[in-house]
Amino acid sequence: MDGVEMPEPAAVRVHDLVKTYPARRGRRGAPATPAVRASDGVSLTVRHGEVFGLLGPNGAGKTTLVRQLTGLLRPDSGRVDVLGHDLVRHPRRAARLLAYLGQESTALDELTVALAAETTGRLRGLDAAAARRESGEVLEELGLGAIASRPLKRLSGGQRRLACVAAALVGERPLLVLDEPTAGMDPVARRAVWAAVDRRRAERGATVILVTHNVIEAELVLDRVAVMDRGRAVACGTPAGLKAMVGEDVRLELVWRDRPPLEVPEVAALRPDAAETGRRWTLRLPPEEARAAVAAVTGGPAFAALDDFTLAMPSLEDVYLALGGHTEGLVKV
């Protein structure tokens, strides 16, 4: 598509976006919920041709944000510019600029994989022959050829998700907005999805916005990532840049057989710094302290009580925890 190569560097520009879900009165069986500010002044810029991630815990406002990017939800205030179009003023243009993969597949569940992809292509404006050809190509590309004639609802969760990805990719668009595209997929399917996404970026200059929970995947495929928390983008940068923000601390995880050997003084000394979940302790420590701790638990009497341990370099998960740490229930060490 010609429109992809533009002098303008930003593909998507979101400025001070605010969306509040109104409070709900309680009904029988459903408790009252207070008003929720799901987007609380979000601002971010996605550049042309990059794979941009939105990372954050449940309820951080990721899906609310992408629903405003796709014209499904009208913001209370703020601006959304997609490829030079003001989507707050013209929400219906979104469908002609981008392809969206939502979390639900109910609209396609009873169709066969091939018909789901082909029909979506037709509704994206392709003529019958082009829709059939493109859907065939995409199914081949994602390795769905063998199950093309099976209805989505008879497939496993991962296969169904893959079929929805196929539907989203039929009918080319310069922007792809994918909400947890690889949820429930096996590694083969995940690789197929990332290869397909990357091909659209490399060969056609597509821009990709990706919502994800999976920090490992995020580090592998994202050019830049925004960490979302409570409706705000609390940090934005390359995965490496964000990891540098948390400093040099490494993560040490200790799993005890049944209880931690607190009679060992070195172990007792680690406890105040540890986040405990069951038998697992998670610690974030400077490298030399981590080495000393590993020596203490693997050398002395504590070793008998140790079931497993891992020492890891900082990951996006640590960024996520360090920056999102003011949310109750998230661990900040």
Next chain:
Amino acid sequence: MARTRQETAEAVGAAEAAGAGEEAQETGAAPLAPGARLWPALGAVYRAQLSRARVARIPLLFVATFQSVGIMVLMRGVVDGGPGEEARAVVAGSSVLVVAFVALNLLAQYFGQLRASGGLDHYATLPVPPAAVVLGTAGAYASFTVPGTAVTAVTGCLLYGLPLDGLWLLAAVVPLAGAALAGLGAALGLLAPRQELATLCGQLGMSAALLLGVLPAGGLPEPVRLLRDLLPSTYGVEALAAVLGPRPYWDRVALDLGVCAAVGAVALAAAAWAYRRAAVR
């Protein structure tokens, strides 16, 4: 009417596209991909829905048909055969009941479920006219009632000794009553605040079509007769009942079918409006 609306919508869409094109030239905005046009999109939705119906809805079509045949068998015990008013009302009412079951009840449930589960997002993020989704789906549900309605009507005519030569009118009754009931079902499903309410409305609508459709209007008390007049399926029943008799008043039949068509156009327009409202919040 729907056609006119669509032409207006397409004209507006074209104007908007042209405007967007100019804006694109001025600001370097990306060109907009062409949207899907009404009829091809409607065809694609219709085809997809019909294929889905084939897989998922056949057992329900059997239920609908058996229900109607069962009612006719039961009523045969108290209604005499021959072209009397009662026999014609029972056969016509039972036949149109199949349409009400599928087009009103099942469609209300389908759209209610689609809306509750977020499935509408799929269509809402595709450049497809709302009327294409609503009409394509409603059309598929209505066509899906054809075999059940035909089987019911033929069985009824044989059971009550009525002439079969009036049944060609089903070719008009099914699409027109189907449009009215499917439009109503789609609007109910899309407007009901909760999925359970959509299901409830669909069920109540079908029960009304059952109770008020299979009895001749003559024997009903005044308030019930008013209620019967409010139900769009009634006009389909009346038209079909008339042609099962010896000398139908064709003006009356045409009027009844006209009411069906008008209600259908209004209901489908309302459903398209409800769809747009439900899709973008």
